[in-house]
Amino acid sequence: xxxxxxxxxxxxxxxxxxxxxxxxxxAEDAERAAEREAAAEQARAEREAAxxxxxxxxxxxDAAALxxxxxxxxxxxxxFEFDRDEVKSEYMPMLEAHAAYLSQNSGARLRLEGxxxxxxxxxxxxxxxxRRAQSVRRVLNLNGASDDxxxxxxxxxxxxxxxxQNEEAWxxxxxxxxxxxxRR
Amino acid sequence: xxxxxxxxxxxxxxxxSAQAQAVLEVTVTEGVTGAIxxxxxxxxxxxxxRPGEDVDQILAANLTRSGLFDVERDGLPQAPSGPxxxxxxxWAEAGLEYLVVGSMRPDGDxxxxxxxxxxxxxxxxxxxxxxxxxxxxxxxxxxxxxDIVYEQITGDPGAFSARIAFVSVERRNDSREFRxxxxxxxxxNPRTLFRSEDPIMSPDWSPDGRELVYVSFENRxxxxxxxxxxxGERNRIASFTGINSAPAWSPDGRxxxxxxxxxxxxxxxxxxxxxxxxxxxxxSSAIETEPVWSPDGDTIYFTSDRAGAxxxxxxxxSGGNARRLTFExxxxxxATISPDGRSLxxxxxxxxxxQLARLDLDDRRVTRLTDGRDAESPSFAPNGSxxxxxxxxxxxxxxxxxxxxxxxxxxxxxxxxxxxxxxxSPLN
Numbered sequence: 340x341x342x343x344x345x346x347x348x349x350x351x352x353x354x355x356x357x358x359x360x361x362x363x364x365x366a367e368d369a370e371r372a373a374e375r376e377a378a379a380e381q382a383r384a385e386r387e388a389a390x391x392x393x394x395x396x397x398x399x400x401d402a403a404a405l406x407x408x409x410x411x412x413x414x415x416x417x418x419f420e421f422d423r424d425e426v427k428s429e430y431m432p433m434l435e436a437h438a439a440y441l442s443q444n445s446g447a448r449l450r451l452e453g454x455x456x457x458x459x460x461x462x463x464x465x466x467x468x469x470r471r472a473q474s475v476r477r478v479l480n481l482n483g484a485s486d487d488x489x490x491x492x493x494x495x496x497x498x499x500x501x502x503x504q505n506e507e508a509w510x511x512x513x514x515x516x517x518x519x520x521x522r523r
Numbered sequence: 524x525x526x527x528x529x530x531x532x533x534x535x536x537x538x539x540s541a542q543a544q545a546v547l548e549v550t551v552t553e554g555v556t557g558a559i560x561x562x563x564x565x566x567x568x569x570x571x572x573r574p575g576e577d578v579d580q581i582l583a584a585n586l587t588r589s590g591l592f593d594v595e596r597d598g599l600p601q602a603p604s605g606p607x608x609x610x611x612x613x614w615a616e617a618g619l620e621y622l623v624v625g626s627m628r629p630d631g632d633x634x635x636x637x638x639x640x641x642x643x644x645x646x647x648x649x650x651x652x653x654x655x656x657x658x659x660x661x662x663x664x665x666x667x668x669x670d671i672v673y674e675q676i677t678g679d680p681g682a683f684s685a686r687i688a689f690v691s692v693e694r695r696n697d698s699r700e701f702r703x704x705x706x707x708x709x710x711x712n713p714r715t716l717f718r719s720e721d722p723i724m725s726p727d728w729s730p731d732g733r734e735l736v737y738v739s740f741e742n743r744x745x746x747x748x749x750x751x752x753x754x755g756e757r758n759r760i761a762s763f764t765g766i767n768s769a770p771a772w773s774p775d776g777r778x779x780x781x782x783x784x785x786x787x788x789x790x791x792x793x794x795x796x797x798x799x800x801x802x803x804x805x806x807s808s809a810i811e812t813e814p815v816w817s818p819d820g821d822t823i824y825f826t827s828d829r830a831g832a833x834x835x836x837x838x839x840x841s842g843g844n845a846r847r848l849t850f851e852x853x854x855x856x857x858a859t860i861s862p863d864g865r866s867l868x869x870x871x872x873x874x875x876x877x878q879l880a881r882l883d884l885d886d887r888r889v890t891r892l893t894d895g896r897d898a899e900s901p902s903f904a905p906n907g908s909x910x911x912x913x914x915x916x917x918x919x920x921x922x923x924x925x926x927x928x929x930x931x932x933x934x935x936x937x938x939x940x941x942x943x944x945x946x947x948s949p950l951n
Contacts, residue, residue, distance in 0.1 A: 348774040422832070422854075458877065460870050460899055461724055461944065462782065463826055463833055465745060466601040466789040466810040469766050473787075492744045495765055497722035504897075504918055 368383050383493040404440065405441030405519065411436035415517040417475055418510060423460065434475065437517060441489075449484070450521035451475050452495040456509035465495030475515045548616060557948075558931075559620055561586060564602035564825065566625035566638070574627050575658060578636060582623065582666035582672060584709065585683045588928025588933050589673065595619060606639050611646040617641055621676055625668070634658050641746070655911040662712055668707045682906040683708050683898045686717075686948040688735055689922065691873045693699040693940035703737055705752060708947070710922065710935035716750060717757070720777045726944060729772050729950060732951040736760070736770040736779060747781060747797075761794065771814045773840075780814035780823055780840075791825050793840065801827060804838060813857050816840065817866040824848070824854040835869055835882075848882060851889050855880075861907045861927070868901045868910050868927075869891065879912055879925065892929035903927075911935075913944040 342357060361464050404410045414433045426434065453468030472491040477491060501508035563586070566579040577808035586592040598614035604625045614622050625638030633655040642648040652671060656664030669682030687710070692700045699724040714885045715721065718810060721740035727736055736749050740757040747761035747770045761767040765784030772779060779794045783801075791804040805811045809829035813913045816823055823840045827832050830847065838845040849855035854872030861868070864884075876896030882889050891912070902910040907927060914923045916934070920941030924933045935942070 351529070457897075459833070459854060459872060460813065460826070462812045463810060463828075463856050465724070465766055465768050465783065466812050468782070469784055469789070472812065485867075491765075494722065494740065496747075497724065497740065505917065 367385045387430070396453070412440055417471075417515045417517075419471055419515075421509070421513065421515040422467065423458065424467065424474045426474050434478045435482050438479045439486045441479065441485070442483035445485070445488070448490070449489055450490045450518040450520060451479075452491065452516040452518055453491070453495075453514070454498060454512055454514050455496045456512040457496045457499065457504070458509065459496075461495055461497070465493050465497075468493035469515075471515050475517070524816060527549055531701075532936070533862045539675075551929065558596060559591060560593045560618055561621040561623065562614060562619045562626045564599055564615070564622065565596075565946070566627055566636075567627040571629075574634060574661060574667055576661040578622075578627060578661060578665040578668060579625060581662060581709070585681075586673065588709070588924055588931070590773070590928065590931030591673075591677060591908065602606075603641075606648050606651055609640070609641050609648060611643050614641075614643040622865075623672055623807050629657055629658075632658060633822040634661055634664070636664055636668060640672055648724065659670065659880065662707060666709075669949060679908070680906050682904040682908060682947070682950060685905050685950050686775065686909060687902075687922075688737075688946045688948065689942050690723045690944045691940055691942045692920065693724065703735070703750075705735075710942075712949075716752065716755065719747075724944060725769055726946045727771050728948045730774055730776045730945055730949055732948045735946075736772060738768050738770070747779075760796070760799070765789075769812050769814060773816050774818055774820045780821060780825075782812035782814065785943075791823065791838075791894060804840070805843065815858050815860055817860060817864045818862060823865060824858045827834065835867065848884075848887075848891075858874075859901045859903045859910065861903050862905055863907055866907075866927070868903060870899050870901065879910065881929070890929060892925050892927075893932070898923070900944045902945050905950045906948050913943040913945060 349509050383510065407413060411433045417430045418484050438450065440447060451472040453472030455464040455467050469491060472493060476491055499512045501511040563583040565581050568574050583594045583596055587594045597939060600617060603609045603713050605877065622641040622643055622644050627634050627636050631793060635653060635655050637653045638650070638653040642649050642920070652947060654664060654667060661927060666684040669683040673681030673683070679716045679847060683709050686705050688703065688705050691704055693700045700722050701719050701721065701727060702715045703717040704713045704715050704725050715737065721743070722761060724738040726735050726737040730762055733753060734749060734751050736747060738745050738750050744870065745766045745768050746759055748757055749760050750757040761783065763783050763785040765785055767781065769782040770779050771781065777796055779796055781792055782789045783792050786804050788808045790806060791814045793802045793804055807827065807829050811825060811827045813826040814823050821840055822837050824835060824837050827836050833854050834847055835849045835855050835858050836845040836847050849869065852871040852873060856870050858867045858869040866884065867882045868879055869882065871878050877898050878894065879892040879898045879901050880889055881892055897913050897915050899913050901910050903910055909924050909926045911922055911924050913920060915921065920943045922935040922942050922945050924935065925931065
């Protein structure tokens with residue numbers, strides 16, 4: 340799927356380059372230019388066919404939506420309050436979109452990685468990170484994702500993304516990351 | 524390594540043994556405020572150059588770190604050249620109660636360390652020792668000397684030749700390197716047992732000091748591993764669904780308490796190490812973790828947030844009901860127990876951050892031990908004299924030690940990167 344997409348993209352780039360290079364400076368070249376034009380026309384036609392095939396397959400495995408920065412699926416982080424594991428309501432639309440995606444794509448697999456800030460003990464935080472990931476899993480379950488699509492793991496406080504010791508950094512570290520397994 | 528230590532112990536020659544029994548009994552009582560003034564005179568060196576380690580310097584630092592001694596090094600009266608020359612008066616006038624003098628000389632591949640401990644007030648020598656120490660093990664020899672001096676003066680065994688395990692972290696460009704290390708009790712002489720790009724957590728020693736259990740994320744999830752310190756042999760022993768964490772070796776060495784979330788939420792389990800069989804100790808939907816055994820093996824202390832916030836509970840290791848022990852904190856976790864089984868030191872949390880507190884189990888008295896904002900992972904010394912813990916300094920993870928009365932605070936030798944999760948080995 341990705342390969343087809345890349346092929347199409349490469350073809351567009353090549354077409355753009357050859358358009359720029361079309362020679363018009365010499366009458367002798369007119370014939371050759373016409374030949375090129377014909378070849379380009381044929382390539383365009385083939386490209387369109389290729390794109391049509393690609394879009395056809397995309398319809399039942401909407402990988403493009405996952406890569407679309409405008410899609411709610413592009414959001415993959417859920418943040419939490421200190422020592423809490425409830426999913427805040429602001430994350431519901433985004434999680435509902437992921438659940439819908441998972442229910443429409445039974446082959447998709449999502450890993451939920453729970454994290455905490457550094458405050459409190461490491462072992463307790465390991466458990467707290469798991470609880471957060473489980474909270475997210477429950478929301479996804481309720482909205483149509485199946486259990487075997489979801490894997491919960493916890494890193495506790497061991498994998499911070501912000502290293503300062505202040506509330507701003509801690510807030511960034513109290514999170515569940517949604518990680519899609521390599522897509523096929 | 525183990526064998527070398529035994530060799531050293533066998534080589535320990537007690538001189539003038541008749542007098543060595545005249546040990547002044549000093550009981551270390553709770554809340555001791557007056558540190559014992561001890562003079563440690565520079566050890567003489569009868570050889571070329573300098574000895575590989577400053578044995579007297581290591582001895583002085585060890586005694587100071589215990590919090591029981593006020594060690595004098597400067598402006599001392601003339602040290603006696605031998606046991607017969609000892610005159611108590613100048614030392615007594617200098618306000619000193621004990622005196623340690625020593626000498627070292629090359630002896631083949633060894634360094635012969637000879638030292639004497641004097642009781643100034645009783646005007647007598649408590650004992651003299653001569654220890655042949657392999658030249659490349661002088662630092663461990665200095666810790667042995669420290670143990671002997673500590674025991675002569677306090678009547679309690681020293682713990683300086685015990686070792687500590689800890690986790691170190693070094694940030695590289697894009698990744699981090701985690702190492703499980705074992706070092707001397709003062710943080711010197713660190714050696715790496717396991718290295719990984721993924722986090723390592725929760726080391727705990729076997730009661731014989733020969734093995735460690737710990738948590739590693741090398742397979743992208745928390746799993747418990749067991750590793751032989753001497754041979755490096757390593758096995759994965761807990762890899763159930765969910766988290767596998769907080770392993771704690773039972774005092775008899777046959778079982779492991781640990782926290783597993785295999786049934787959905789983390790509970791305390793006891794694993795039989797020979798068979799791998801599991802017995803579930805707690806059954807709650809709360810977070811139940813950080814088990815620790817009482818020294819007699821009858822009780823397991825652990826952290827649970829079943830009351831809404833983490834608190835410390837006690838439960839018979841054979842089963843039965845859990846009893847809540849902490850009521851003074853909004854957050855109480857990660858208990859370590861004193862070797863006499865009578866005190867717990869744990870992480871107390873509140874608006875002011877996280878400190879260490881000591882709970883005396885007999886009278887339920889709570890004493891705060893540290894003032895910082897981020898103490899964690901306390902570990903009692905095997906003689907109960909002090910507690911090692913992790914803290915941060917300028918955003919960097921370092922190890923601190925605090926005497927059990929909370930009076931003496933020290934930081935362990937500065938190192939590159941961060942260090943955390945100290946675990947003090949048993950005395951061997």
